[in-house]
Amino acid sequence: MKVRTTRHHWTALLLALATAACGSGGTGGAPATADLSAPKEKAGTLTMVTKFADPQYAPYFEKVVAAYEQANPKVDIKLEQVGDQPYKDKIRVLSASRDLPDIYFSWAGDFANKFVRAGLAADLTGQIGPGTSWGSTFAPAALKAFEYGGRNYGVPLDLDGKYMAYDKAVFAKAGVGVPKTFEELLTACDAFRKAGVQPIAFGNQYGWAALHFVTQLNAYDVPPATLRADYDPATGAFTDPGYVTALKQFSELVGRCGTKDANGLSHETAQAQFIAGKAAMHYVESVEFEVFVKANPPIDWDIFRLPAPAGAAGDPTALTGAPDGFLVNARSRNAGLAVDFLKFLSSKENAATMTKDFSWLSPVKGSATSENAAPQLISALDDMDKAGQFAVWLDTVTHAEVASAYLSGVEGMLSGSRTPEQVMAGVRDAAAKARKEVG
């Protein structure tokens, strides 16, 4: 989840729906026929499509592919890397034309599930599931994110969690400690305001930044079972009072900690202000930590989770975030080879290189050490191990209609034209429409 304008999410869902639709025709739902056992001889051609065309990430995958090809001279891997947005279009066209590569990228959650439901993802339970030696090398929460109906389908590549980054110097100067509860966070904001510092650097130009807060607060305020049912397009109702509570809390958070111009500021502009020491906190994904690590002049920073409100009805251990990963084409003729390559890609050594090259955390145990990762990354990794579950981004986990209603509704709430109740009324309408469409 790197480049994240709202548009991308829509397309993700569009794509997901698309693939579901494709699968329902013809061979849809047919059990995977791919032979996943290790090939007798490592030979043949593999196709692989990623969304890592960005010059920051692309070389890593090229490097790994080259290394595998060198070790197995009879294997030819055709690696195609496209950008974040193009990937969604590309994979949509590829699956529509039944031309899926052997290995393809997927976000966790409903995006992957659609491929599974369409019979386009190979069941990897025997390889990476519980009790397998390969599976035991991963953090369980990451594998769980690619689980569907009790089976494992994805090979997680990275881990991404949302944290509040804070500037230690600014905190010390204002005499504020790390807040333990949501209420303490609000009080801290007041203190920063009094000291003339902007409490949270918050830019919401494309709408998703706000939804990340709401994702976390929903997970805190709504019982997990209700949340799961509501996020499923077939059963979404959004009648739990916790949703309104979450929006009210968010509204208050922005009022006391944010700025009025948030809708007109990009996330990156807000981030730049945090880096410049002009704001005390900034809510970021762990994949963005590198920006702070490389900040010049350096900043003294650390992270904490957005603290849960006192007495919240939901899961206080849930963490907003999700892993990304790879799926294997269920109809691949070289599935065994594909699995072998993915094992190579997720070796501790390669995982560690990824963390070193661009500061992404790998779900492979022991891949982050003080040698290849900043201390904040390591504490994020420790923390993710503790997370009971990932609360997947609200704008990707839900149906496009619902996500759209949330996005525009929260924007309206921030600019004062809607109340939390009105936002949820819009979401419920959208959920009804989604139910009709899916059911």
Add this chain to the structure above:
Amino acid sequence: MTAVKQGAPEEGALEEGAPEKRAVAVPPARPPARGGAVTLRWVAARVLGWSVLAGFAVAVLYPLLWMVLSGFKDNQEIFEQPWGLPGALRWENYARAWELGVVRYFTNSVIVTVASIVATTLISAWAAYGLCRLRMPFGNAVALLVLGGLLLSPTVALIPLFRLLTSIGLFDTYWALIVLYTAFRVPFTIFLIRAYMIELPREVDEAATLDGASPTQIFWRVILPMCRPILVSAALLQALFAWNEFAFALVFVSDDAMKTLPVGLMAMQSRLLTDWPVVLAGLTIAALPTILLFLAGQRQFIRGLTEGVGK
């Protein structure tokens, strides 16, 4: 517009020549004849008029100037002295913008623009020739078809075109843009060229026919060379259109390696949100070609616009 009626093609560009002569004959800056004296009101009115003109020139130019200058600044200068001059000419911003994608987008834009200029101009010239210089069955129906094409707007066709292009495999290729830029601009260009061609004397064709030339030979050797001025106008307007087109380029090309400048710039802006100087340098590079083209071919541009607008 009735440009053709007022100035036959052989008269050439009319918007510069004739009117300017008038300007010399009646100097515009002249006190009203009535009073003879230069009144205060007259002065005030002139001052007001001039300030409107000058004010508008500043309003038009300043943002562009700011764009060019900010392309040389560093972030700190942009944020802290937004009105100031850059402390140094940081060409590296331009170099970085170029490397970070502008070169690729630029090349793509050139490919699509050039190909669509060639296709549009040729196909339109053929059709215009067929329509106004040859006797053709269903000529009127064809003319009506072309005329109707002028009334249809691209936005409306976005969704069916998406279906069409994906089903014939043109989605995400240069061809998608080249074909669409041609198809949607052919009606306009046909009418532009036809209006000019229609004025060419019939005797030319007749003489050539008597010499034994076929229609094909007449077209390539006689008519096309004679139409050069309007072809240049047509090509320039097509360049402006294709270089700047956004909606088709946004929807029908998704591979970053094939994006044209307008869409690429947006992608670049979202990648480099905090690096204003580089983005602004990229904008400057993107804006230059059409501005230069306009400055170089102003007369043809304006002729094309004023004639095309009335068709």
Add this chain to the structure above:
Amino acid sequence: MGALLTRWRTVVWVLPAVLLLLVFVYYPIADNLRLSLFSWNAFSPEPRFVGLDNYAEAFGDPVFWRALLNNVAYAVVSLVCQAGVSLVLAALLEELVGRRLRGLLRTLYFIPAATSITVAGVLFSFLYNPRYGLVNEALQAVGLGHLARAWLGEEGSAIWSVIAMSQWQGIGYTAVLFVVAIQRIPREFFEAARVDGAGPVRTFFSVTLPMVREMTTLVVILTISGAFLVFNEVMVMTSGGPDNSSQVLGTWLYHQAFFEDDMGYAAAVATVVFVVTFAIAALQLALSRRRRDDA
């Protein structure tokens, strides 16, 4: 027989144009009308016939009306600026400025129209930035700091800020069209007005305005149909936000089609755009036909 064959062979000249038009212009428009009667997305195997449901949905959707209203606002402001202000500019240019400078100014005024909308849009989103944008800086500099705001980020100002950018791009373009029209007015008319003792203002109303009527009609029509086809400006600067406050029909149909995967609804919105712009374009055609017949 041979003559007939020769005549038919002439069809080859128009064939490429006709084919292109039929396949890529006419077929899609017709297809759009059909598709607007179905509920479907790009990949659903069988579109489901829903009759006029998509239209009913659009007409019951407040965002649809919001978008339409924004298109109307676009049209009104553009009319005032691109038909009114630019005519005044053109007249001033002709009245006050000497030959050399006039050419220069005319060129300058046109430059924004020669830059792409993306360039202009991205540039203006910098100018509108709430923290560092020139617009707010300028307001502060002249003591109007209280007017500073997040121009593109507030529901009250987003669409107007986009419209303002469009005027920046459009005024010079129509001013140049008017300059050409004014230059075509026979010189004697101005002479006669001067002899009658008419000042510049009266000359403007009694000579210039009536004599550029044709061009004015054209500009009015172009401006209105342009306002209903607006897409790029909004897409680049706000994508329709915040809270859909700056949606126009073009971006709303794009949003429905490619974000919410509601292709049928999007096709219905497209049909509305088609009807409006086709009516305007047909009007233009009728007017220019009549003009030709008059001449």
